Amino acid sequence: MTIRTVLVTGATGKTGRRVAERLAARGLTVREGSRSGQVPFDWEATEGWAAALRGADAAYVNYYPDLGAPGAAEAMTAFGAVAAEAGVRRLTLLSGRGEPEAVAAEEALRTAATGVELTVVxxxxxxxxxxxxxLAEGVTAGELVFPAGDTPEPFLDVADLADVVVETLLTDAHAGLVHELTGPRALTFDEVAAELSGASGRPVTYTSVTREQYARLLADFGIPGPEAEWYADLFTTLLDGHNVDPTDGVKRVLGREPRSFARFAAED
Structure with missing residues (x-):
């Protein structure tokens, strides 16, 4: 299948921006979808989806705020139907590793996007x-505060994610597959703080807090109460130990090892 035009949702965010840059570098026509961008796209404004998708061969689906958030499955059902009606032939969906609610949203998109190839990362x-x-503000200030305890996590470099997304969008081998992507090694947040300190030359310390304390911190940061509670629940669930083991997902798709956290800290 030849892919020439790709809609990138969330094109100004961490992943969408990098995906759009890589697709453009490969000579693709990229529709950079965002609430205030050249191609209007808002997950809360369903009436604009058809126009953004019309004429696109493929799309990178990056749901905000998270595929495990309340309402995500319903949004995926609606988006899948619009994408199929618009004649989109391939979708790559960003999902969260170890999130049961995200899996339900994946299935909703798979069911609704009739006749469309779907890859999940x-x-x-x-x-x-x-x-x-x-977390950036705290790191800059020298204190990393998070409800992770001493649980390690195999942190994924977004550059690797973007490379995988582009590969799944442009090649035929990934239709129907689910790729779990991680970094090469799991680190605790104490180890992350040490890596960031060494790379920046500025001391960064890690302070572990409870789920309730973190929800209050988010609320103080300006995040509405229900959303702060949801984020606190999400992070404590993801960092309860079930996501500790790294996978070979990046290598299976790209044929190379993923970037280490140390390299990320040194280069970014």
């Missing part, structure tokens, strides 16, 4: 969450 916790997003 289930990603581990992003390394870039420490430099782009809520």
């Amino acid at each position: 289930r990603a581990a916790f992003f390394a870039q969450n420490f430099t782009e997003g809520l």
